[in-house]
Amino acid sequence: xxxxxQPNSMESNEEEPVHLPxxxxxxxxxxxxxxxxxxxxxxxxxxxxxxxxxxxxxxxxLAIAEDRKSSTLILHRATLRDAAVxxxxxxVRDKIIFGKGTRLHILP
Amino acid sequence: NAGVxxxxxxxxxxxxxxxxxxxxQDMNHNYMYWYRQDPGMGLxxxxxxxxxxxxxxxxxxxxxxxxxxxxxxxxxxLELAAPSQTSVYFCASRRQGLLNTEAFFGxxxxxxxx
Numbered sequence: 001x002x003x004x005x006q007p008n009s010m011e012s013n014e015e016e017p018v019h020l021p022x023x024x025x026x027x028x029x030x031x032x033x034x035x036x037x038x039x040x041x042x043x044x045x046x047x048x049x050x051x052x053x054x055x056x057x058x059x060x061x062l063a064i065a066e067d068r069k070s071s072t073l074i075l076h077r078a079t080l081r082d083a084a085v086x087x088x089x090x091x092v093r094d095k096i097i098f099g100k101g102t103r104l105h106i107l108p
Numbered sequence: 109n110a111g112v113x114x115x116x117x118x119x120x121x122x123x124x125x126x127x128x129x130x131x132x133q134d135m136n137h138n139y140m141y142w143y144r145q146d147p148g149m150g151l152x153x154x155x156x157x158x159x160x161x162x163x164x165x166x167x168x169x170x171x172x173x174x175x176x177x178x179x180x181x182x183x184x185x186l187e188l189a190a191p192s193q194t195s196v197y198f199c200a201s202r203r204q205g206l207l208n209t210e211a212f213f214g215x216x217x218x219x220x221x222x
Contacts, residue, residue, distance in 0.1 A: 043200070043213030045213065046212075049210070087150075094139070094156065
């Protein structure tokens with residue numbers, strides 16, 4: 001499994017963009033990069049995934065570095081509801097292994 | 109569409125008791141997972157299954173057993189409950205397609221062993 005490094009916590013103001021970084025320098029060439037988040041007292045939920053190109057969906061955007069050794073989850077306009085732990089998972093095969101993630105605090 | 113359903117939502121067990129945490133999904137997913145999450149910590153994989161009749165150990169399997177007799181159900185068994193098993197347990201499922209399919213999680217079972 002690829003090793004990941006994420007900041008323990010980040011803060012952002014409400015209605016501003018948030019950039020959540022993840023380093024995954026040992027990722028293999030065929031591994032998709034997945035992001036999940038866990039809202040307080042809930043199970044994790046899927047956010048987005050990508051392989052090489054940048055990806056957008058209704059929740060977020062995923063920017064993937066050209067060498068694929070890092071990626072950034074972008075929340076374009078954070079709301080209080082986006083306060084959660086965000087997990088970057090660069091190697092999803094049979095198993096899905098979660099790291100410690102980044103706890104995102106949103107300031108009103 | 110119910111998704112992933114876990115029962116019970118809460119349970120208090122005495123040390124040495126046994127119980128089964130139920131997990132069922134109605135999405136015809138091949139892959140199913142059990143995780144535990146201790147307070148303030150991340151999720152740890154207990155067991156997983158890639159299809160009916162096939163199960164494998166995750167990161168923290170000791171003290172647990174699983175079975176997968178049908179595609180829909182993936183129960184987790186605690187035989188001799190210990191205080192260290194106090195945790196929130198999450199079940200998840202994912203369709204086959206290894207590299208690029210999303211997992212769906214249940215709402216969790218909060219277990220306290222006293």
